[in-house]
Amino acid sequence: MSNREVGALSSGEAFDLLRNPYRRRLVMTLLDHNPEDEASIPGDLTTDDEELEEMLIAMAHTHLPKLESLDIIEWNREKNVVTRGPAFDELRPLLELIDRHQDELPDGWL
Known part of the structure; x- marks a missing residue:
């Protein structure tokens, strides 16, 4: 944990x-995720093995x-x-707003 x-x-x-x-997608998944359930990478984030590998590298070295x-x-x-980390709830209201209105968002936003 940081000193933030x-x-x-x-x-x-x-x-x-x-x-x-x-x-x-990661934080949206954590919004409703039960830690006891196994999580998987959403299929629509990648199209092939090479893209999956690039995404996993980016997650480990940048996003996470x-x-x-x-x-x-x-x-x-x-x-x-x-x-979820200690500051997750700071982001929660925005995530819940997005989740409630996802049908109104343009294609590709989520």
């Missing part, structure tokens, strides 16, 4: 986090560290498990 103060997530940081489709540095997630690298 919970409650310090700015609107700019929140929108920046959600700008990337991989990060957006960014979310972890802001305390949105906690990431157990040994077990490759991601759970």
Whole structure:
């Protein structure tokens, strides 16, 4: 866990986090995810094995560290498990708004 103060997530940081489709899908999955259920990568995020490999590399080297540095997630690298972090609830209202209105969003936004 970082030394970051919970409650310090700015609107700019929140929108920046959600700008990337991989990060957006991950945090949207954590919104309703039961930690006891096995999670899988949504099929519509990748089209082939090469793209899947690129996405996994980007997640491990860019997206998960960014979310972890802001305390949105906690990431157990040994077990490759991601759970909600202490600052996840700062992002929750925006995620719930997106979730409630996803049918109204343009194609490709989620």
